Amino acid sequence: MDNNLDGFFSALADPTRRAVIARLTTGPAPVSELHAPHDMALPSFLKHLGKLEAAGMIRSEKVGRVRMVHIEARPIAEAEDWLKHQRRLWEGRLDRLSAFAGHLEAEHLEKESKDG
Amino acid sequence: MDNNLDGFFSALADPTRRAVIARLTTGPAPVSELHAPHDMALPSFLKHLGKLEAAGMIRSEKVGRVRMVHIEARPIAEAEDWLKHQRRLWEGRLDRLSAFAGHLEAEHLEKESKDG
DNA sequence: AAGATTGTTATCCATATGGCTAAGTAACCG
DNA sequence: CGGTTACTTAGCCATATGGATAACAATCTT
Secondary structure (H helix, E strand, C coil): CCCCHHHHHHHHCCHHHHHHHHHHCCCCEEHHHHHCCCCCCHHHHHHHHHHHHHCCCEEEEEECCEEEEEECHHHHHHHHHHHHHHHHHHHHHHHHHHHHHHHHHHHHHHHHHHHC | CCCCHHHHHHHHCCHHHHHHHHHHCCCCEEHHHHHCCCCCCHHHHHHHHHHHHHCCCEEEEEECCEEEEEECHHHHHHHHHHHHHHHHHHHHHHHHHHHHHCHHHHHHHHHHHHHC
């Protein structure tokens, strides 16, 4: 339970890094291409890639002088699963609440009919 | 695109705050009860609640001297949707790739997933 | 009214984060 | 070989974050 969720979520808590992920869903790219749309010095940008890689969300290999970056889908699925799980718990609780409310109402009606 | 995702994800990038969310999926609770399982001074803990509230993930109202806290589901769904969207793009790309490249690409991806 | 509960506010502190520049290394190109 | 490209490493800096204590405020409880 105490897995990489910290890294996953904090990696996603930045628009630059989310943009990189979004870009990479369309296919691998070299660092320079990933960097291009971001108004930021390259070393600053590399820190973002570093965080994504540390979180296990991307991987990269160097081919000649170029570093190719590609997405790693599993962490995204894990984060998604955590959210889905929470949402289901929450929805389940709503179900139980409404069942309980129904129960209360039934009791109430029953009591009323006895009293009446 | 530039919505509250920063706040949502960074709010979830902390185990204390995820624990609070997890707890709140089972129903509302007063601050003291939320605080109890966490080995941390109350003011420190309140900062976490503050972040969750700022991100719109929880709400709270004061009843007497007690503050009751409850979860706000929509942000969770939004974060989940972002992830789902990215995953679909990624999967869509895989579909397109395999349509073009056939079994060679499939073999490559299979190898990658084994390496992971 | 006194005391206990339950937050709240105000500081303070160490570390992490996100940006920068400057200078270095490792391919490729002519 | 020399220059250009594509990173890489090393430092610097400002602000944010996550923790702490101390003191205050409001509301039950007795």
